[in-house]
Amino acid sequence: MFQSPSLEALVQELKKLPGVGNKSALRMAFHLLRAPREEAEALAKWLVRVKERVRLCVVCGNYTEEETCALCLDARRDESLICVVEQPSDIYLVESTGEYRGHYHVLHGALSPLEGVRPESIRIGELVERVARGVVKEVILATNPNVEGDATGFYIADLLKETDVIISRIARGVPVGGELEFADQLTLARAFRGRRGIE
16 A cells, blocks of 8 residues: 555554544654654654653552652642542543542553453552551542443452441443433433432
């Protein structure tokens, strides 16, 4: 298809990015070819720099360039609350709501025995250690609403059931702007189970 092996290799690498198919990869590759050399070099520089400098926060597992991330160091946040998420990108989604002011714990995955993801493969042990220090009063499970996320949530809840910590799960149900006719049965059932009084 290509007269240039380098262009073909670039397209193949771009297709490895999440959500990028053949057309998108082609569009990006041709954009980079048309762009000034400095723009492509800047992109390459920052890709390398991110891989060199960004690491996991020693406390929560979020991405940071320091030993401890800014969220963990923020004294205004409630350290008695820990929101458990699967990936660092989930933190940005929760933070965008402006509703949560506690701390986080990133698992970096969800339990999936078929794919070889076991409890020791993700950061569940580190969560148990944080809870054991006695500062945490509530663990909020914000794992994905799928089989793996639910299994992970149940596993964590079972591990922590002997502690004095409250275990809660974020509510799930019909999204704002959604219509009931398009909601699947499981989502609708969860919406009914999670109902609450009108404030």
